[in-house]
Amino acid sequence: MTTRHSIERAYQRTGCNRKSAARxxxxxxxxxxTECDFSGREQRYLARKTLKNPSNDYxxxxxxxxxxxxxxxxxxVLIPPRWFGKxxxxxxxxxxxxxxxxxxxxxxxxxx
Numbered sequence: 001m002t003t004r005h006s007i008e009r010a011y012q013r014t015g016c017n018r019k020s021a022a023r024x025x026x027x028x029x030x031x032x033x034t035e036c037d038f039s040g041r042e043q044r045y046l047a048r049k050t051l052k053n054p055s056n057d058y059x060x061x062x063x064x065x066x067x068x069x070x071x072x073x074x075x076x077v078l079i080p081p082r083w084f085g086k087x088x089x090x091x092x093x094x095x096x097x098x099x100x101x102x103x104x105x106x107x108x109x110x111x112x
Contacts, residue, residue, distance in 0.1 A: 002026070006066075006074040013079050014064050025074045028066045032059030042084055060085065 002025045010021035035046040035058065046058050049065075056075065057068040063085075065078040089096040 001071070001073040003074065006076055009077040010064070013077050014062070024062065025066060025077075028059050028061035028064075029068065029072050029074070032061035032066060034059055045081070045084065 002022050006025060007018055007021045010016060010025060011018050014021075014024070016024055035043055035050065038046065038060075042060075046060075046065075049058050050056070055070065057070070058078075059066045059068060060080065063080070065080050067075045067078065069075060089099050
């Protein structure tokens with residue numbers, strides 16, 4: 001189920017048109033990833049969201065977070081942070097903050 005507000009937010013935040021927003025929200029309810037499907041940073045992020053409002057469920061699907069009531073009615077659509085759903089890169093024990101710069105720096109330093 002969808003609300004008019006959730007269709008408007010899906011239109012604004014994901015870029016899909018209003019007709020397909022209802023279909024995408026239904027797919028998110030059926031196929032989306034919940035907190036228990038993640039590990040690490042993503043799981044902690046969704047757990048913090050759940051602590052703020054324990055009556056809602058948060059589902060990640062197709063690059064957006066859909067907020068659902070216990071009756072599986074979509075309330076709104078949120079944009080996740082940039083790092084959400086992406087793998088961290090390491091160089092030894094240190095985290096690489098910008099992979100593009102790290103790759104170019106490694107290529108330059110090995111050529112000398």
